[in-house]
Each structure stands twice: as structure tokens, then as C-alpha cells.
Amino acid sequence: MPTPPLRQTEIVRPWNGWPAGPQKTLRVWRSADSLPQPLPGETFLPFGLGRSLSDVCLNPDGTLLRTPAMDRLLAFDETHGVIRCEAGVTLRQLLEFLTPRGWFLPTTPGTSQVTVGGAIANDVHGKDHHRNGSFGCHVTRLELLRSDGRRIECSPDTQGGLFLATIGGLGLTGLITWAEFRLKRMPSPWLNVESVRFGSLEEWRRVAQEDGAWEYTVAWLDGTRAPFPGLHIRGNFAASAPASYRMRRDAALTVPCDAPGWLLQPWLIGAFNRLKLLGQPAAVKKGRQDFQSFFYPLDQIGNWSRLYGRRGYLQYQFAAPHEHAMGLLQRVLETAIASRQPAYLVVLKTLGSAASAGLLSFPMPGLTAAIDFPNLGKPTLELFGRFDEMVRDAKGRLYPAKDPRMPAAMFRDGYPEWREFSRHVDPAFSSGFWRRVVGNTP
Amino acid sequence: MSKTAIIFGATSLIAEHTARLLAAEGWELVLVGRNRQALQVVASHVRLTGCAPVHELHGDATDMDSLPQLVESANQLLGRLDLALIAWGCFFPNPDARQIQEMERINHVATTALAKLLGQALAQQRGGTLAVLSSVAGDVLRPANYSYGSTKAALDADLQELRQTLAPCGVRVLTIKPGRVETPLTACVPRSPFSATPAATAAGICRAIQSKQDVVYLPGWLRAVFFVLRSLPKGLVKRLRF
Structure with missing residues (x-):
């Protein structure tokens, strides 16, 4: 037995x-x-x-x-760029396999330390969302293991409802055992990168309107002082560049334990931001970067989030339609400064009009902002509560993968298809998040 | 010409990771396992990421009747053999009599039988390495290891004998003694903060294969720990709770 x-x-x-x-x-x-x-x-x-x-x-x-051992590649079609692998395979593992063969992930989040299953369950997006949509847009098939013992192969054509629920389905529709998805050709491991300095949110909008020729774009800005200057960064894979490239190890440096809570002070962050802007006096800086430095700069430092101390940090990430997004962002950042909790890190990304891949996918046509705050406990939660009102007024929504306190109402307003989704949830699957936002609603 | 290896118990996680590393270095491999589907999945990854042929051989090498046939098929696939690795194991917490028998059969009897057969094959070609996964559990027997430790102790003794027999023929017998590794084998007992990953253990095995050692502990510092434990007076050991 x-x-x-x-x-x-x-x-x-x-x-x-x-x-x-x-x-x-x-x-x-x-x-x-x-x-x-x-x-x-x-x-x-x-x-x-x-x-x-x-x-x-x-x-x-x-x-x-x-699923630490479910890390196997199952099949690779080198001609058409399609890969099938177990759900515990990490993006890092895929990059090690794919990039020497001239292929790249269909789209990638800002870290390679996620699993394929996680990338699907949160329908992650990246710097090319305006062109290529989210990760789920490229998934062709996957297998779900349900608690009743069934194995269900889902694709847009077969079991389409369950497929749509599983993309961005927060792991609630069953265990994804393997997935198959399309890849992107990578002409070289290098990118031509352009960094454009902007002095205000208004200026950023003008700069971002000229993104047409760029596949990857993202903006970083100084949230500690209005009118929020920053850098708009865009890149394209370089067609003619040396092909030979050896991937660097991740986490060459690691933060060994939680830093003291007082380490990251607002004035320190403000000074760091000013230095970062001073580092680029030119309006436009052009250069070449390898894909690791461009996409995954923070993967070089293991456990960097421990710098925030024992209580960690909270990220407020919303998406909102174009017409309201800029005003919303301005209000959020100003409210944060007024309440003496300035944002430590602000990242902006234009979202494309690609249809959402899943029922609970986060991206919507418009703009998304991810804003980091040290977790001060109650004051931070109160501040987030005020943001919630603003996001709701702007017809925006919050990212479940980033939000450990999203009130149930915010979730239900932001994801009107949640009822349809809940029909596909495996009866023996649940999460802290899911119980919080849905409670005992049937 | 690329080196060749045959791995028995290839669907075990430690064996699988060893196969990945060897294939990446260009070794041609025969993977032997009794779970056909699991073997296919393991082989598909090794084949995709490695750079030499990977063969699958489906069969139960702990079954004495089919054993010679399996070794023969492997010989035909590879010709000369540089490495044979036996990497299976069986563990029951609080075993009953039948489970003790099963552990003894797999960890000791079947392993030794296969090791002798492989040893003969290597002796005939006058060279090669026979690597066998044992465990630190064989070093110091303790209640928490139930009867598992004694099966490994018996295996260690047989391997020592085999080492002496084969040394004149230029065959090296490598006993691999991992500590706790996070694998399905140990999923039934509470986790240890000291457990190693299968990948790290496999890396250690590959290093050991390149070295000239007879017995290797993984991770290496376990050698010192078990040297001390072995040296303790029996009267003291009996009072220890570990």
C-alpha cells in the first residue's frame, strides 16, 4: 500500500x-x-x-x-517556433534553451524567475504588450489536472471556456501540468536601446506617442516630486550584432536577510532618483544592451525585496483606459506625496488593444502603472483605500497578482466576468485571494 | 568519440539530473526505467537539451529474470561503456515485514546483482566506472532510518568487495553517499532544513565521476560529520536522539 x-x-x-x-x-x-x-x-x-x-x-x-521537479521540456518545433514543456519550467530555463537557438519568449515579464504555470495563471505582460499582448495570447494548448482525477487538454478550440478561465485564472481551475506556446524569433541576443528623458507626465505622453517603431517600451519616473520627471526606455532586438552570448548567472549578489526597516528612507530614494536622472544629462541616449540587462536587471540581485525590511513592500498596480489614465496617475502620485508616503518606484507601460487572453486577464487597452511603497501597515493600507476610489472613478482595475488587500468590491467591479469565471473553478481549489474577494458567494 | 553511459533507475530525480548534466557534456546515454511514460518524459528533456544520442530502455532491472537481457540490449546500443550508474532506491517509514523485505530486495539484493553483472562487463573491456547510489544512512544506523540504513550498509559492504575484485581489471567502483535529498523518496517524512536539491547532488555525482575517489559524500561536508558519528563509542550513541 x-x-x-x-x-x-x-x-x-x-x-x-x-x-x-x-x-x-x-x-x-x-x-x-x-x-x-x-x-x-x-x-x-x-x-x-x-x-x-x-x-x-x-x-x-x-x-x-x-512542483519543483516538473521542469522538463517535452517538445520543441525549431522550424515554427513552438515549445511544449511542463508547467514548472522557469522562464530562465527556457531562455537558456531558446536564445542560443535564435528563439525568444513570446513576451516576458520583468523577471525570468517565474514558472510557465505562473506566467499563464497570472497572464503576465511585458514591455511589448502594446504590440504582442500578454503571455496567454501565445498559449496554444495546455493540460489541466482536476481534483476529480480528470486530465483535460484545453485550447481555444477545445474546452474553450475552461481555457479562457485558466489563462489568468490564478491557479484556481486546476493544476496546469504542461503547456504549449508560440515563440518569437530573436535576431540576436542584443537590443538597440534608446532612453528619452522627460520632465513631466505631460511630456512623457508626447514622448510615448512616438513609440511606433519600437517593440519594447517602458517608463520609469521619480514619484517623490511633482511634476514627475523620468526616463522613457525603448528597445528593439538588433538585427546585426554578434550572435555569441553567454548568459550570466542570476542572483550573483543576494540580500542574505531582511534589511532593517529604516534602511530605505524617502530622502534616500529621492536622492537615488535624482542621481539616476543626473546620470543621463542628454535628452536622448542611445546604446546597446544584452537581453538580460534590458529585460531582467533585477534578477542579478537575489532576494532584493528583502531590502524593504521585515514588513516588505506593497505595490499598487492599476490599469485604466487612455482617456482617464493620465489624470488618475497624477492624482495617485500627488495624493501619495501629500500623505507623506511618496512612491519609491513608479513604472509606466502603455497597454495595447489586443483582446484580453483570459476571463480574469489584467491588461486592458490604456495604461498601467506599478507603484511601490514600503509597507508601513495601516497608513499604507489607508492610502491604498483612497487610491481605490480614484481607480474606480477612472473605470480602471487592479492586478490580483500584485495586491494582497484588494477589497472584494474592487475585484468584482474590475472583473465583471468573475461570475462566469467562478463556474470553472475546481471545487477543491482555492486561495487566500479568492476567499477574500469572493467570500462565500455561490 | 563521445563517452557513453548507462543509467539504471533513470526516472529517479537524482539520476535524471545526472543524465541532463552528462548529456550536456556530450555523453551518449542509455536510460533504463520501468515506468515507460515517466521514462519518455525524462528522455525527451535530456534529448532536447543535450548534445548526443539518448536511448530509452524500458524494463525492470530489479527483476532477476529480465536483468541479463536488459544489460545485453544496453551493450548492443552502446558498445563500449565508460560509465554505469545505478540510481534507484526504496524507502518506507515505519516499515512492516513486507516493506522491510522490499527495501532489502531493491536497495541491496537487486543492486548488488546488477552491480556484479555490470562489473563483469566493464572488466571484460578492462576499464570504466561503476557508480552506485548508496546513502549516508548506511554509515550510522539509527532508529529514524528504520531498516533503510541496514540495506544501504549491506550494499556498501558488497560494493567494497566488488571494488577489490575489479580493481586489477582497471574498473573503478564509486560509492555515492548523499545525505537527505528532496525527492519523492523522502516526501513521506518531515522536511529537513539540510536537504539538498537533486540538481546539486547530480552536479556532485558528475564531479565524482571525473575524480578518482572511491567513496564520495554529497555534499562533501557530510564526510566529516559521519566520520565523527562513526567514531563515537557505541555506549554513547545508544543514548543519542537523532
């Missing part, structure tokens, strides 16, 4: 460090394995690398399914 699987207890923290706590975990080792039988009342939630900044990856009182 096989030994019943033992629920281990581990301390699990999402990337932003809050809310962390002990969690029961189970491991699923192979994509062909069956799911363990849930105990009475027990719920499951798949957990990849825990890079979410929220409780979408946590399941307090339930059990996390971890």
Missing part, C-alpha cells in the same frame, strides 16, 4: 514579503502523476516560484501544491 502523502509545513512568503506565514505543502513530482486526494474540507493551490506580490499564491488553512 502506498504511504499517504504527508503534508509538510513550510514558511512561505510572497515576493513582497507580506503576508508571510506557515503553509501546508504537498509536492506533485511528475506531470503524469495524479493529484493527491484532498482531505475533507482541504483545498489546493498550485505554487510555482512565489513571485506574486499578493496572496494569489497563498492558501492559508489550505495546502499548496509545489
Whole structure:
């Protein structure tokens, strides 16, 4: 008789460090394995690398399914650029395999330390969203393992409803065992990069309107002082560049433990931002960067979020339609300064009009801003509450993967298809996030 | 010409990661496993990421009747063999009599039988490495290891004997002693903060294969730990709770 699987207890923290706590975990080792039988009342939630900044990856009182060994590539069509792999494969692993062969991820978030399953479950987007849509737009097939023991292969054509629910489905529709998706040709590992300085949000909008020829764009700005100067960065893969490139190791430097909470002070961040802007006196700086430095600068430093201290940080990321987005951003940043909690890091990205890949996909045509704050506890949560009102007025929505406190009403207003989605949720799957925003609503 | 290796128990995580590393260095591989579907999945990854042929051989090498046939098929696939690795294991917490028997059969009897057969093949070609996954559990027997430790201790003794037999023929016998590794084998007991990953253990195995060592501990510092534990007086050990 096989030994019943033992629920281990581990301390699990999402990337932003809050809310962390002990969690029961189970491991699923192979994509062909069956799911363990849930105990009475027990719920499951798949957990990849825990890079979410929220409780979408946590399941307090339930059990996390971890898949450390489901990291196998299953098939690769080098002619057409299609890959099939197990859901625990990381983007980093894929890059090591693909880039020497002249292929690149269809789109990529700002870190390569996420799993394919996580990228699908959060329908992640990247600097090319205005051109290529989100990750889910490129998924052709995937397999779900449900708690009733069924294996369901989903694609847009077969099991389309379940497929749409699983893209951006926050891991709630079952365990993704493998996925197949289309890749992008990569002419070389290098990008031609242009950094344009802007003095205000208004100026940024004018600069961003000239993005037409650029595949990858993103803006960084100094949120500590109005009128919010910053740098608009855009890049294209270089067609003619040396092809030979050896990927650097990730986390060459690692923050070994939580820094003291007082380390990152607003004045320090302000000074850092000024220095960063002073570093580029020219209006436009052109150069060449390897893809690792361009896409994943922070992967060089392991556990950098520990610099924020034990309480970690909170990110407020909203998306809003074009007509309201700029005004909204201005109000949010000014409110933050007025309440003496200036934003530490602000990143802006224009979102394209590609149809949302999934029922709960975050991107919408318009603009998204990701704004980092140190977690001061109650004052920060109160500030976020005021932001919520503004986002709602602007017909925007919040990113579940970034928000460990999103009120239920914000979720339901932002994702009107949540009821349709909930029909596809596996009855034995749940998460801290899901219980918070849906509660016991049938 | 590329080097060649045969791996028994290839669907075990440590074996799988070792296969990945060897294939990336250009070794031609035969992967032997009894779970056909799992073997296919393991082989597909090794084949995609490696740079030499990878063969799958489906069969149960712990079954004495099919064993000679398996080794023969492997010989035909590879010709000369540079490395044979046996990397299977069986572990039950709180085993009953039947489970003790099963651990003994797989960890000791079947492993030794296969090792002898492979040793003969290597001796005939007058060279090569026979690497066998044992465990630090065989070094110091303790209640928490149940009967697992004694099966590994018996295996260690047999490997030592085999080492002496084969040394004149230029065949090296490498005993690999990992500590706790995070694999399905140990998923049934509470996690240890000291456990290693299969990937790190596999990297250690590949280093050991290149070296001239007879017995390797993974990670290396376990050698010192178990030297101390082995040297303790038995009267003291009996009072220890570990």
C-alpha cells in the first residue's frame, strides 16, 4: 500500500514579503502523476516560484501544491517556433534553451524567475504588450489536472471556456501540468536601446506617442516630486550584432536577510532618483544592451525585496483606459506625496488593444502603472483605500497578482466576468485571494 | 568519440539530473526505467537539451529474470561503456515485514546483482566506472532510518568487495553517499532544513565521476560529520536522539 502523502509545513512568503506565514505543502513530482486526494474540507493551490506580490499564491488553512521537479521540456518545433514543456519550467530555463537557438519568449515579464504555470495563471505582460499582448495570447494548448482525477487538454478550440478561465485564472481551475506556446524569433541576443528623458507626465505622453517603431517600451519616473520627471526606455532586438552570448548567472549578489526597516528612507530614494536622472544629462541616449540587462536587471540581485525590511513592500498596480489614465496617475502620485508616503518606484507601460487572453486577464487597452511603497501597515493600507476610489472613478482595475488587500468590491467591479469565471473553478481549489474577494458567494 | 553511459533507475530525480548534466557534456546515454511514460518524459528533456544520442530502455532491472537481457540490449546500443550508474532506491517509514523485505530486495539484493553483472562487463573491456547510489544512512544506523540504513550498509559492504575484485581489471567502483535529498523518496517524512536539491547532488555525482575517489559524500561536508558519528563509542550513541 502506498504511504499517504504527508503534508509538510513550510514558511512561505510572497515576493513582497507580506503576508508571510506557515503553509501546508504537498509536492506533485511528475506531470503524469495524479493529484493527491484532498482531505475533507482541504483545498489546493498550485505554487510555482512565489513571485506574486499578493496572496494569489497563498492558501492559508489550505495546502499548496509545489512542483519543483516538473521542469522538463517535452517538445520543441525549431522550424515554427513552438515549445511544449511542463508547467514548472522557469522562464530562465527556457531562455537558456531558446536564445542560443535564435528563439525568444513570446513576451516576458520583468523577471525570468517565474514558472510557465505562473506566467499563464497570472497572464503576465511585458514591455511589448502594446504590440504582442500578454503571455496567454501565445498559449496554444495546455493540460489541466482536476481534483476529480480528470486530465483535460484545453485550447481555444477545445474546452474553450475552461481555457479562457485558466489563462489568468490564478491557479484556481486546476493544476496546469504542461503547456504549449508560440515563440518569437530573436535576431540576436542584443537590443538597440534608446532612453528619452522627460520632465513631466505631460511630456512623457508626447514622448510615448512616438513609440511606433519600437517593440519594447517602458517608463520609469521619480514619484517623490511633482511634476514627475523620468526616463522613457525603448528597445528593439538588433538585427546585426554578434550572435555569441553567454548568459550570466542570476542572483550573483543576494540580500542574505531582511534589511532593517529604516534602511530605505524617502530622502534616500529621492536622492537615488535624482542621481539616476543626473546620470543621463542628454535628452536622448542611445546604446546597446544584452537581453538580460534590458529585460531582467533585477534578477542579478537575489532576494532584493528583502531590502524593504521585515514588513516588505506593497505595490499598487492599476490599469485604466487612455482617456482617464493620465489624470488618475497624477492624482495617485500627488495624493501619495501629500500623505507623506511618496512612491519609491513608479513604472509606466502603455497597454495595447489586443483582446484580453483570459476571463480574469489584467491588461486592458490604456495604461498601467506599478507603484511601490514600503509597507508601513495601516497608513499604507489607508492610502491604498483612497487610491481605490480614484481607480474606480477612472473605470480602471487592479492586478490580483500584485495586491494582497484588494477589497472584494474592487475585484468584482474590475472583473465583471468573475461570475462566469467562478463556474470553472475546481471545487477543491482555492486561495487566500479568492476567499477574500469572493467570500462565500455561490 | 563521445563517452557513453548507462543509467539504471533513470526516472529517479537524482539520476535524471545526472543524465541532463552528462548529456550536456556530450555523453551518449542509455536510460533504463520501468515506468515507460515517466521514462519518455525524462528522455525527451535530456534529448532536447543535450548534445548526443539518448536511448530509452524500458524494463525492470530489479527483476532477476529480465536483468541479463536488459544489460545485453544496453551493450548492443552502446558498445563500449565508460560509465554505469545505478540510481534507484526504496524507502518506507515505519516499515512492516513486507516493506522491510522490499527495501532489502531493491536497495541491496537487486543492486548488488546488477552491480556484479555490470562489473563483469566493464572488466571484460578492462576499464570504466561503476557508480552506485548508496546513502549516508548506511554509515550510522539509527532508529529514524528504520531498516533503510541496514540495506544501504549491506550494499556498501558488497560494493567494497566488488571494488577489490575489479580493481586489477582497471574498473573503478564509486560509492555515492548523499545525505537527505528532496525527492519523492523522502516526501513521506518531515522536511529537513539540510536537504539538498537533486540538481546539486547530480552536479556532485558528475564531479565524482571525473575524480578518482572511491567513496564520495554529497555534499562533501557530510564526510566529516559521519566520520565523527562513526567514531563515537557505541555506549554513547545508544543514548543519542537523532
